[in-house]
Amino acid sequence: NAGVTQTPKFQVLKTGQSMTLQCAQDMNHEYMSWYRQDPGMGLRLIHYSVGAGITDQGEVPNGYNVSRSTTEDFPLRLLLAAPSQTSVYFCASSSGQRSNEQFFGPGTRLTVL
C-alpha cells in the first residue's frame, strides 16, 4: 500500500494564480482532511470529508475549496493564491472511528509570491 500520497511536493505560485493540490489514499478510509502547518501555529484544519460526496469546513477554510467524488481522492483547490497561503499542506486520512490513527501524506510546500 502506498498510504497517503500528495502531489506536488513543492510549488511556487504568484499572487492571484490558482492551483489544485492532489491527495489520494489506498486504505479505503472514509475520513480525509486537509491541514496547513505554519511556524508557531500548529496544524490547522482547512476542510474535511467523512465520505464520498460529503465535505465540510474546518478552522481555516477561506480561500480553499474541496470535493470528494471518490473515496480515494480529496483534492484541495486554491482559488486566488495569496501570500498568506504560503505554508506546508498535509492531507490525512483515517477510518473515522474514535481513537483511530490519522495517516498523513508527505506534505506540499507552497510558496505564494
Next chain:
Amino acid sequence: RKEVEQDPGPFNVPEGATVAFNCTYSNSASQSFFWYRQDCRKEPKLLMSVYSSGNEDGRFTAQLNRASQYISLLIRDSKLSDSATYLCVVIPEAWDFGNEKLTFGTGTRLTIIP
C-alpha cells in the same frame, strides 16, 4: 488561553538521559489524547495514544491527568533517533462521525545530544 498548549522547547538532552514534557488542554470535556512525532520536514506520525490508565510502549510512557488537564510524555534512555518534534493532539468533543475536531499543539522540539 489556547485549546492545547505545549512548551516549544527546544529541549537539548544528552543521549541516555530521561526527558519529559507536558501538554495542557483547556476543554475539560476532551475525550481522546495522542502524541504524534514529526521529524524535520516530514509528516506527523502517531507515536502513541494516551489512555486514562496511562500507556507504556518500550522507552515511552504517556500519562493523562484529568484533574489538572494535561498529558505528559516521558522518554527513558533517550537515543539520537528520538530527536524530533512531539505534537500533542486532543479531541475536544465526543468523537462523532462528521464532527472530527482534532486540535494539535504547536509541538515540543527535542534534540538528543551525543
